[in-house]
Amino acid sequence: MSTNSIGHVQLEFMTTGTVRIRPSMRSQPLSKIGLFRRIRSFLDREWTDPIPVGVFLIRHPEGLFLMDTGQSPRCNDAGYLPRGAFLSGLLTQFTIEHHDGILEQLHKRGIKATDLKAVILSHLHNDHAGGLEDLVVEAPDLPIYVSREHWKAFGEHPFFASIEGATPNHWPKNFSPMVFDFQDRPLGPWKQSFPVTEDGRIAIVDTSGHVPGHVSVVIYGNDGPEQAQVTYLLSGDATYALDLLDKEQPDGINDDPMRAFQTLQTINKFARETDVVVLPSHDTNTPRLLDERVVYKPSGRK
Ligand SMILES: [Zn+2]
Numbered sequence: 001m002s003t004n005s006i007g008h009v010q011l012e013f014m015t016t017g018t019v020r021i022r023p024s025m026r027s028q029p030l031s032k033i034g035l036f037r038r039i040r041s042f043l044d045r046e047w048t049d050p051i052p053v054g055v056f057l058i059r060h061p062e063g064l065f066l067m068d069t070g071q072s073p074r075c076n077d078a079g080y081l082p083r084g085a086f087l088s089g090l091l092t093q094f095t096i097e098h099h100d101g102i103l104e105q106l107h108k109r110g111i112k113a114t115d116l117k118a119v120i121l122s123h124l125h126n127d128h129a130g131g132l133e134d135l136v137v138e139a140p141d142l143p144i145y146v147s148r149e150h151w152k153a154f155g156e157h158p159f160f161a162s163i164e165g166a167t168p169n170h171w172p173k174n175f176s177p178m179v180f181d182f183q184d185r186p187l188g189p190w191k192q193s194f195p196v197t198e199d200g201r202i203a204i205v206d207t208s209g210h211v212p213g214h215v216s217v218v219i220y221g222n223d224g225p226e227q228a229q230v231t232y233l234l235s236g237d238a239t240y241a242l243d244l245l246d247k248e249q250p251d252g253i254n255d256d257p258m259r260a261f262q263t264l265q266t267i268n269k270f271a272r273e274t275d276v277v278v279l280p281s282h283d284t285n286t287p288r289l290l291d292e293r294v295v296y297k298p299s300g301r302k
Helices: 033-041 102-108 132-138 149-157 157-164 242-247 258-271 286-291
Strands: 010-021 051-060 063-067 092-095 114-122 146-147 178-180 202-206 215-221 230-236 276-280
Touching: 010 102, 010 215, 010 286, 051 102, 051 215, 051 276, 051 286, 102 132, 114 132, 146 149, 146 202, 149 157, 149 178, 230 258, 242 258, 242 276, 258 276, 276 286
Parallel strands: 063 114, 114 146, 146 178, 230 276
Antiparallel strands: 010 051, 010 092, 051 063, 202 215, 215 230
16 A cells, blocks of 8 residues: 555554454345344344455545454453343344454554544444444544434434444443434435545535435545545445445345445446445455455446
């Protein structure tokens, strides 16, 4: 990777351990409707191979940003999960060592949490917000972006959030993130977006469906060969993997498959119109897709 220098926007992928999930949770055809999708996921006795639990470090002239914080290295300790979360263990199996935690991984790179400009959370599920607890001990004033819709659904209803796979018992004390509203700034097929940096080279777009108010991050990087411009979409959990995005198959655990499906359609529209490297948080291919800057194009069945 080229070295960081002024004016450049660069991206790095880290995984906070790995997770195995149920194949039915990974995806189900849209024709499988409503509650049965979830029941099928809970009854599934199979596990997928281990997949990453991704965090992105974004180097921008305005500072360092994280997209998500990964899982906590303490997530398998007795009593870690909140009372409402008894179902989570049926769906996920995390493998994570102390040194896999986000804070440790930043320290290894010579970065302190106080060096971060902000954290952007795709959503508050425990495998995305699990690192917050450690980051905020080191950097109590760290700005954390959460979308308004997601904060209303999860942040203001911690018990509901814990049933849905969050760990509000480990959120920062008196957690008050930077709750943002989208602005009328079109970005590709999205009518609205939220610019995180003044130059708009890090921007947030709505990719709801996996959970209400789930967001993805668009990065206009210039870390390609000869510092060429590369556009990235950090898609969070809008899809677990590119083959599922291509098939427009929503995951099996969300509460709104139709909205998740529409989000996949929007991402595919973006990818048809723009050369974009799409990087899901849990795709085993994500490190390679990033290293080789593989432009994603939908196969064109639609
Ligand atoms: Zn996830």
